[in-house]
Amino acid sequence: GAVVSQHPSRVICKSGTSVKIECRSLDFQATTMFWYRQFPKQSLMLMATSNEGSKATYEQGVEKDKFLINHASLTLSTLTVTSAHPEDSSFYICSASIWTTETQYFGPGTRLLVL
Amino acid sequence: DAKTTQPNSMESNEEEPVHLPCNHSTISGTDYIHWYRQLPSQGPEYVIHGLTSNVNNRMASLAIAEDRKSSTLILHRATLRDAAVYYCILRSRSQGGSEKLVFGKGTKLTVNP
Numbered sequence: 703g704a705v706v707s708q709h710p711s712r713v714i715c716k717s718g719t720s721v722k723i724e725c726r727s728l729d730f731q732a733t734t735m736f737w738y739r740q741f742p743k744q745s746l747m748l749m750a751t752s753n754e755g756s757k758a759t760y761e762q763g764v765e766k767d768k769f770l771i772n773h774a775s776l777t778l779s780t781l782t783v784t785s786a787h788p789e790d791s792s793f794y795i796c797s798a799s800i801w802t803t804e805t806q807y808f809g810p811g812t813r814l815l816v817l
Numbered sequence: 818d819a820k821t822t823q824p825n826s827m828e829s830n831e832e833e834p835v836h837l838p839c840n841h842s843t844i845s846g847t848d849y850i851h852w853y854r855q856l857p858s859q860g861p862e863y864v865i866h867g868l869t870s871n872v873n874n875r876m877a878s879l880a881i882a883e884d885r886k887s888s889t890l891i892l893h894r895a896t897l898r899d900a901a902v903y904y905c906i907l908r909s910r911s912q913g914g915s916e917k918l919v920f921g922k923g924t925k926l927t928v929n930p
Contacts, residue, residue, distance in 0.1 A: 706860075736917060745904075746861065746920040795860045797918075804849055804908070806918055808860035 704730045706798050708809035715786055716817055722782045723812045725796030731776035732798035736806065737769075740793040752779055786816045821905045826925045829895045837890040837924055839905030844885050849908050851918070852879065852890050854901040861904065861920075864890065900928045 705728040715721050725735060734753050738746040750766075752758035752773035760766045770782040779798075783790055793813050797806040822840040829835040841850065852864040865872055865879045867888070872879040878891040892899055904923040909916050 708860075738920075745922050746855075748917055748919065751917055793858075797860070804851070804866055805863050806853075808853075808862065811858070811860045813858075 704728075704798075704805075704807040706732075706796065706807045706809040708794075708796055708812050710812060711810065712813040712815075714815045714817065717787055718785055720782055720784045721786055721814060722780055723794055723796075723814075725779045725781070725798070725809050727777045727798040727807070730798075730800060730807075732779075732800060733776065734799050735773055735779040736797045736799075737771060737779075737781050738795045738797070740795060740811075746795060749781075783814065786814070788816045790814065791816045821907060821921055823903075823905055823921065823924045825922065826927065828927045828929060829892075830929050831897060832894050835892040835895045835899070835926065835928075837892075837903050837905075837926065838887065839889070840887045841905070841907055842886045844907055845909075847909050850879065850881060850885075850888050851906045851908050852877070852903060853906065853918070853920075854899075854903045855923070856898075856901045864903070866908075895926075895928045897928050897930060900926055902926070 707726045709724045737749045740746045748761050749764045750758045750760045752771050754773050754776050758771040773779040793811050795811040797808040799806045849866050851866040853861040855861045865877050867879045880889045902923040902925050906918050
């Protein structure tokens with residue numbers, strides 16, 4: 703099956719710093735990538751949808767200047783949390799899909815802790 | 818987005834079948850029924866999807882009601898590794914892989930040894 707990786711798997715940072723999370727599709731070219739956030743004991747919340755070479759589409763309530771998404775190639779998307787604060791601490795998960803299929807392939811997630 | 822309703826939790830015994838229900842009374846003709854599951858501290862994993870007919874794969878079976886207003890995910894022999902949160906999601910087929918998934922709360926399945 704298709705594999706999606708994320709790096710890093712966990713990160714601890716100080717308040718006010720920026721953190722970049724990478725999402726890679728390892729054995730397929732993803733036309734679309736999605737970024738989700740999940741707080742403890744809650745479901746996944748979609749943050750944004752990105753298509754290769756174009757600007758990301760953010761969900762309502764998600765600050766695009768705070769959560770910068772870059773989808774520079776068909777195998778890589780990055781999420782940068784700028785000026786992170788403790789309330790940004792969460793589990794960030796990406797997924798990737800090919801437009802011709804119905805399935806989304808999820809990465810293992812990145813746990814962010816902001817002190 | 819068309820909504821789905823699932824029980825918050827279910828329990829099963831190891832090696833017994835498990836039937837996870839999902840109601841989707843507002844489903845439209847273009848909606849696929851998708852099931853994903855999420856093991857603790859991991860990203861979700863695709864399980865199965867279908868449109869009208871029942872579907873089988875190596876992981877599970879999906880039984881879809883004739884009026885499509887409900888469906889049931891069937892795990893034929895539950896193992897401890899099947900303990901997870903199972904999400905039933907409707908997804909429009911109009912945009913293929915670019916269509917987003919909207920996750921509800923899902924059903925937390927506990928498997929007893």
